[in-house]
Amino acid sequence: MKKIPFKTLSLSMAIFSQALIPQAVMAEPHPGKVLHDDNNCMRCHAEKPYNPTKTDSFPKLIKSIRFCNDNLGIGLFDDEIEELADYLNNTYYQHSK
Numbered sequence: 001m002k003k004i005p006f007k008t009l010s011l012s013m014a015i016f017s018q019a020l021i022p023q024a025v026m027a028e029p030h031p032g033k034v035l036h037d038d039n040n041c042m043r044c045h046a047e048k049p050y051n052p053t054k055t056d057s058f059p060k061l062i063k064s065i066r067f068c069n070d071n072l073g074i075g076l077f078d079d080e081i082e083e084l085a086d087y088l089n090n091t092y093y094q095h096s097k
């Protein structure tokens with residue numbers, strides 16, 4: 001049987017005990033994905049697909065997220081912007097950091 005590292009196990013249990021959402025236990029979503037879903041970014045960006053040519057570096061990606069955050073008054077903290085950037089970069093941009 002595959003050993004599950006204690007850290008992963010205790011984190012899963014922490015999530016499980018906080019919110020009884022089975023999905024969260026089976027696959028822990030990227031924190032940036034959670035922020036992306038919760039803040040409804042796809043409300044606009046489904047029609048404006050993320051464009052790696054336009055936003056052509058990781059620092060620019062951070063700036064673009066900050067632009068939306070500031071202009072729309074979304075109210076994200078800096079660490080949340082970084083998590084979002086990491087998620088969007090993994091999913092759409094694939095820029096080196």
Ligand code: HEC
Nearest residue numbers: 039040041043044048049050051054055064065068074084
């Ligand atoms: C009200 C509509 C709206 C919402 C909601 C919104 N954005 Fe944007 N976003 C824009 C517009 C407008 C631009 C800049 C113009 C463009 O890309 O055509 C932009 C640009 C961006 C870009 C750069 C675009 C590219 O093609 O690379 C990123 C990244 C981005 N937004 C992330 C986010 C994130 C993350 C959220 C959620 C926290 C969010 N946006 C929510 C309208 C929105």
